[in-house]
Amino acid sequence: MEDAVFYTVTPCDLAGHLFRVSMTLPAPSPDGQLFMLPAWIPGSYLIREFARNIVQIHASSAGKAVPLEKRDKHTWQAAPASEPLTLEYDVYAWDLSVRGAHLDKTHGFFNGSSLFLRAASLEHLPHRVEICPPADPACAGWRVATALPEESAPRHGFGIYRASGYDELIDHPVEMGTFALATFEAGGIPHEVAVTGRVPNLDMDRLVSDLSRICTAHIGFFEPVSKKPPMARYVFLVTAVGNGYGGLEHRASTALLCSRNDLPVLGRPLPEEPPAAPDEAYQNFLGLCSHEYFHAWNVKRIRPAAFSPCDLQNENYTRLLWLFEGFTSYYDDLMLVRSGLLDVNAYLRCISRAINNVKRGTGRKKQSVAESSFDAWIKFYRQDENATNAIVNYYTKGSLVALALDLTIRIRTNNERSLDDGMRLLWQRYGKPDQSGVQQGIGETEAVPLFEEAAGLDLKDFFRRYVDGTDELQLAHLLEHFGIRESSPPGKPKASLNVRLQRAGGDCRIAAVYEWGAAHAAGLAAGDILVAIDGLRVTGEKPDAAVEKLLSRYAPGHTVTIHAFRHDELMAFEAVLAPDDTPRHHLSLSADQTPAITLARQAWLTPETARELP
Numbered sequence: 213m214e215d216a217v218f219y220t221v222t223p224c225d226l227a228g229h230l231f232r233v234s235m236t237l238p239a240p241s242p243d244g245q246l247f248m249l250p251a252w253i254p255g256s257y258l259i260r261e262f263a264r265n266i267v268q269i270h271a272s273s274a275g276k277a278v279p280l281e282k283r284d285k286h287t288w289q290a291a292p293a294s295e296p297l298t299l300e301y302d303v304y305a306w307d308l309s310v311r312g313a314h315l316d317k318t319h320g321f322f323n324g325s326s327l328f329l330r331a332a333s334l335e336h337l338p339h340r341v342e343i344c345p346p347a348d349p350a351c352a353g354w355r356v357a358t359a360l361p362e363e364s365a366p367r368h369g370f371g372i373y374r375a376s377g378y379d380e381l382i383d384h385p386v387e388m389g390t391f392a393l394a395t396f397e398a399g400g401i402p403h404e405v406a407v408t409g410r411v412p413n414l415d416m417d418r419l420v421s422d423l424s425r426i427c428t429a430h431i432g433f434f435e436p437v438s439k440k441p442p443m444a445r446y447v448f449l450v451t452a453v454g455n456g457y458g459g460l461e462h463r464a465s466t467a468l469l470c471s472r473n474d475l476p477v478l479g480r481p482l483p484e485e486p487p488a489a490p491d492e493a494y495q496n497f498l499g500l501c502s503h504e505y506f507h508a509w510n511v512k513r514i515r516p517a518a519f520s521p522c523d524l525q526n527e528n529y530t531r532l533l534w535l536f537e538g539f540t541s542y543y544d545d546l547m548l549v550r551s552g553l554l555d556v557n558a559y560l561r562c563i564s565r566a567i568n569n570v571k572r573g574t575g576r577k578k579q580s581v582a583e584s585s586f587d588a589w590i591k592f593y594r595q596d597e598n599a600t601n602a603i604v605n606y607y608t609k610g611s612l613v614a615l616a617l618d619l620t621i622r623i624r625t626n627n628e629r630s631l632d633d634g635m636r637l638l639w640q641r642y643g644k645p646d647q648s649g650v651q652q653g654i655g656e657t658e659a660v661p662l663f664e665e666a667a668g669l670d671l672k673d674f675f676r677r678y679v680d681g682t683d684e685l686q687l688a689h690l691l692e693h694f695g696i697r698e699s700s701p702p703g704k705p706k707a708s709l710n711v712r713l714q715r716a717g718g719d720c721r722i723a724a725v726y727e728w729g730a731a732h733a734a735g736l737a738a739g740d741i742l743v744a745i746d747g748l749r750v751t752g753e754k755p756d757a758a759v760e761k762l763l764s765r766y767a768p769g770h771t772v773t774i775h776a777f778r779h780d781e782l783m784a785f786e787a788v789l790a791p792d793d794t795p796r797h798h799l800s801l802s803a804d805q806t807p808a809i810t811l812a813r814q815a816w817l818t819p820e821t822a823r824e825l826p
């Protein structure tokens with residue numbers, strides 16, 4: 213038998229949501245082979261303990277049962293065996309997210325980190341997997357979509373797939389079912405998009421045409437014209453549901469969850485009309501695709517040294533997620549502009565939204581994006597009602613740091629250089645394996661000198677203030693150089709309780725209390741159910757509108773009596789209403805544009821192909 217780890221995966225109980233997995237090792241460790249399932253999935257920084265979904269597990273060798281001992285929550289050890297060792301186990305798959313596994317009569321989806329036990333010390337061996345169809349004749353039309361290379365399986369068919377090692381095996385999610393499928397080429401390599409879920413009148417041609425423009429823009433950004441992208445093939449695995457949003461990046465594919473109404477509808481516009489600009493929902497979906505595709509370079513290949521390799525059983529700490537998630541969030545929408553899918557005004561709305569999101573909470577004054585990165589495992593990924601007052605979002609603030617850095621470099625180099633040069637130097641320096649085939653990750657202190665080198669500028673103060681520190685970004689001043697002005701709507705601020713509200717059944721619940729606002733001062737808390745304001749009932753159908761209507765007869769400074777339930781106890785609070793301080797920054801093109809300013813903005817927002825770095 214070939215020296216490889218061999219798995220089979222069978223959707224064995226669609227109604228019970230069980231995948232049956234078998235795993236055979238030709239030469240298990242003579243000391244008793246260890247097996248473990250990852251505790252987390254790369255790209256999503258939370259300990260998820262996937263092993264809790266293993267329902268039953270048995271080992272055998274040469275036809276005889278082999279004892280298995282559970283060593284910790286993720287780990288089993290088999291008794292020593294001299295012959296090939298086989299494990300057989302069932303995995304419960306009922307998590308319709310991009311991070312886990314899901315199986316029913318409509319489709320199956322899995323990440324390898326949910327299904328494939330890792331044979332300790334044998335990760336470097338080739339890993340092969342036979343993906344088997346369900347036995348149910350109703351599933352006879354099922355196909356397979358994955359970027360995992362085929363061994364003997366036909367393209368989109370059941371059969372044997374292969375990976376060079378465990379790390380590669382679990383980096384290719386697999387979809388099986390009756391998905392809609394389309395293919396296109398970008399940068400000289402084949403791309404596919406598979407859409408699972410009921411999406412009436414999906415305009416696949418429009419989707420393919422727009423994705424192709426996005427992918428071409430990304431490839432042109434990182435690669436010289438003569439070079440192909442680093443993957444042989446790329447697959448977008450899209451699951452459309454009534455209401456959902458999420459994406460996870462992989463080296464040659466991405467798993468995406470979206471709402472079906474995010475996707476384009478056939479027949480709009482009429483064929484003779486030029487394609488309409490994407491509506492906001494579709495634009496958000498394209499932004500998500502753009503984000504995950506950018507990750508094929510930035511995080512899947514350019515990686516923090518802390519992830520090279522990943523310790524899949526424990527938290528992996530890095531202060532650099534502002535670079536891997538924040539800068540990717542900057543380029544995701546920017547690439548839509550550069551590929552012509554977003555006009556300047558729509559792009560300015562995206563930036564305004566990000567500015568308003570970051571400025572909403574006081575968490576930005578307490579936590580830097582570097583600290584937020586490091587603590588992602590316990591804070592960003594485990595947000596509670598106090599998150600807005602305690603943490604900063606390294607995606608959103610990180611995207612604004614990238615914007616500020618890009619504009620700063622452009623201004624200080626008279627538009628000779630930009631953040632694009634920094635990303636390309638990062639790719640050249642850290643994106644490819646060295647002579648010995650080892651992928652060197654970027655060290656925690658190596659990013660600053662690299663961006664300084666690419667820009668030819670001293671940027672230490674910038675990173676000290678905005679990445680390691682919590683200084684407010686001075687974006688308005690930077691944007692002026694590109695003919696963009698920031699304004700807030702005029703008018704007297706309305707009276708407010710400074711809370712975020714949510715509907716809870718027929719009730720109006722406080723979801724978050726903004727620090728130092730009117731509700732905070734009055735002693736109201738997240739979770740309280742608002743009953744009445746000055747004796748008038750608060751209804752829960754549309755909480756924001758209901759409270760706004762009740763407060764419309766008051767001004768900031770007025771005192772009101774609030775009745776609210778905390779748990780099941782009715783309480784009264786005296787609240788001094790405060791001005792509504794929801795940030796409403798608005799960016800727009802300024803009226804007077806000099807030719808130099810227009811040129812600078814075009815250089816920033818117009819596509820350019822990758823240049824050979826000196």
Ligand code: ZN
Binds near residue numbers: 503536
């Ligand atoms: Zn991301």
